[in-house]
Amino acid sequence: MTAAAAKTALATPTAGAVPLRTAPLQTLRFRLILSVALVHVVLMGIFAAAAVREQADRIEQELLNRGHALISMTAVASTNALLTEDLGALAEIIQKVERQPDVAFCEISDSRGYILGTTTPDRLGKRRPPRVSHSDRFPLASGDPTLDLREDIRIAGQVVGTVTLGLSTYRMDSAMHKTWRDGIFFILLALVVGSFAAWALSLATTRKLRGMVEATAKIGKGDLDVQLPITSRDEIGMLAIAFNNMVASLRHASEEALREHRQRTQAERLACVGEMSASIAHEIRNPLSAVINSVNLLSGDALHGDERSQVISILNSESHRLNRILSDFLDFAKIRESQPARGNLAALIEEVAGMLRQDLPQEKNIRVAVACPPGARLAVFDHDHMRQVVWNLVLNAVQAMGDGGLLSLRTARRGDKIVVTVADTGCGIKPDFIKEMTKPFVTGRRDGTGLGLAIVQRILIQHRSQLSVSSELGIGSEISFELDSGG
Ligand SMILES: Nc1ncnc2c1ncn2[C@@H]1O[C@H](COP(=O)(O)OP(=O)(O)OP(=O)(O)O)[C@@H](O)[C@H]1O
Ligand SMILES: [Mg+2]
Known part of the structure; x- marks a missing residue:
């Protein structure tokens, strides 16, 4: 990627905590x-x-x-x-x-x-x-x-x-x-x-x-029930009283924040349901109209021979499209909680690459390369969810490359994290589309449902991770995310 490449992190990273240790x-x-x-x-x-x-x-x-x-x-x-x-x-x-x-x-x-x-x-x-x-x-x-x-x-x-x-x-x-x-x-x-x-x-x-x-360390980990014993009336005792008062205020503020968050989430959820319903309605309206028109045409005697077969074929493809939209949406709606555990990430990537090589049609001249160096092979992840993530990313990459190109799947170690990157030599992504493309039903393809990256995003959030996109139009894209190495 050149300097002009668009690079966007799709969520805010968390800051690392400084360890509590004193110099002797x-x-x-x-x-x-x-x-x-x-x-x-x-x-x-x-x-x-x-x-x-x-x-x-x-x-x-x-x-x-x-x-x-x-x-x-x-x-x-x-x-x-x-x-x-x-x-x-x-x-x-x-x-x-x-x-x-x-x-x-x-x-x-x-x-x-x-x-x-x-x-x-x-x-x-x-x-x-x-x-x-x-x-x-x-x-x-x-x-x-x-x-x-x-x-x-x-x-x-x-x-x-x-x-x-x-x-x-x-x-x-x-x-x-x-x-x-x-x-x-x-x-x-x-x-x-x-x-x-x-x-x-x-x-x-x-x-x-x-x-x-x-x-204080316990408070840092979210335990707001800590109380210090008051054993003296000196400055340390005063400090302990002030500390306990501060924890009580924090607890109160945190309960308030939680209550507000719940209310906001509820409101957001309702808004989201409304937005989703509108999106689904919009998505299924076209194929449904096509189905209704086809059924109307078929129910009369006006169509014969080739015309009739053509309408039946439209009816068939539009009902399949309807079915795909609904099953993708169901997949998206019923994503279970991720259960991350330390496992062999390299094996999972090899597995996805193998599946892809089998699926790729002969006429497509796409080369799939995998690089998982020692030290960047193990990570903490939910196996089924992570396969879904990598699979969606490689499918997008293949769709972006059209008839040929190089798709590479890499892992690399960065501190206590493993960075997974899916890079392609496809059409690239417009900079202002990068922030949009993870939203449900946002697609840049005629036959896409726009749920692939929304699913990826939801799964990564459960892994406390995020997508980072770097892309240049006409050159290709690199989409990456981090996972805990777990050791
Ligand atoms: N590697 C990529 N290169 C170019 N464009 C991409 C890439 N990955 C995603 N996109 C764009 O982002 C859009 C959204 O992707 P997403 O996977 O969410 O939906 P989709 O692929 O259109 O549909 P589906 O639900 O079938 O995955 C794509 O339609 C495409 O325009
Ligand atoms: Mg997709």
Whole structure:
């Protein structure tokens, strides 16, 4: 078919539903747990950092106070020993200071800077360095493990000696590490407890939401009797109440729509009966007049020989035509409900093609080709009804081709559907006739009753399908429809 070809779908297709599935990392539960965990980590981190800082300040201050007290006491205790240069007494004082916690070293030097008492014996008698360290307050210089304090010993404003004291920060550092460890432990504990609490909370909430999703899915399938239990007075409870109210309104609207639909259908049916009766009356009027005329002519003595045989032949053919119109109409009127089941569509198409090949008169040069590829052989259909559908379509195609051409019957897979196509190289169909031709008694042929496509249409509606027509005048037509593949 070219782009100019007329293509018309004879009914509106139904839209596909989106499956109800959540991505694991996008669930409400996951997000809730993640946010609670993050908030916990950040808050506990800030809290732990503040606690460690406070603890550090306290320990530092305590060490500093202790250092100042100790150095002052040492200075007072060593004044006399310094004046008398009593090295034994100074050694005793040094030993006492050394026994104090955190003392790393202690030195007592005279006014000239010579060390007279020290915790490091090989420095005895040597000059003390001008300044051991500058770490006499916190924070200590980096890499310095001791807090170094120095105090001059004075008598009447005169410097008679100096005490230098080094306090180790080892105990303080370990205490701070312990505080950090405790902090991290509490952060992890809070993380676990918080995540568990968030999980439990989200479980309760998402369970209710899941109930709503399931209820909504049921509504989508047409069940309007769903009701959600009201188990709480929170926002979810309010949502459930609003949901139930909405379902009640929907139910009411649907009952109204059904009532209106029934009334409309009844009215349409009556209109249809009227239209059909008019069509039947119109269809049978011509052959009936011919029958009446023929009977009148035959009942007199006016006709003899060939004339009489000719009128009898007209009478015969017109009564047959009448009979065909009525039996086609009966077929149309009494189409039963389709009972679709999964079956071998390819076999059915082959069967129809076989019947057609047998029926085709020798003089007609029509080739019948069938193509049903694997994967497009099974479908869901009512066997007898579908044979009627395909048969009507191929008959129309053959009638459109006249003396010769190619008739092809194809199936193809399109997603979860099987597309059946009957294509011919016949006369084609006028674009504005395409929408009309499925109506009962609409025919483009002199001897047609116009019920073939009306029957096809009714059967396809029962299969939730529709005809799609693509045609080009003088080139040919393609008529197709879809069936569920059923797997
Ligand atoms: N493949 C086709 N090519 C050309 N015209 C077609 C084709 N199929 C249908 N038509 C047109 O649509 C009309 C209606 O077809 P339909 O089968 O309903 O009735 P019919 O064939 O005229 O009579 P019958 O009741 O015997 O089938 C046909 O008369 C014909 O004009
Ligand atoms: Mg037909």
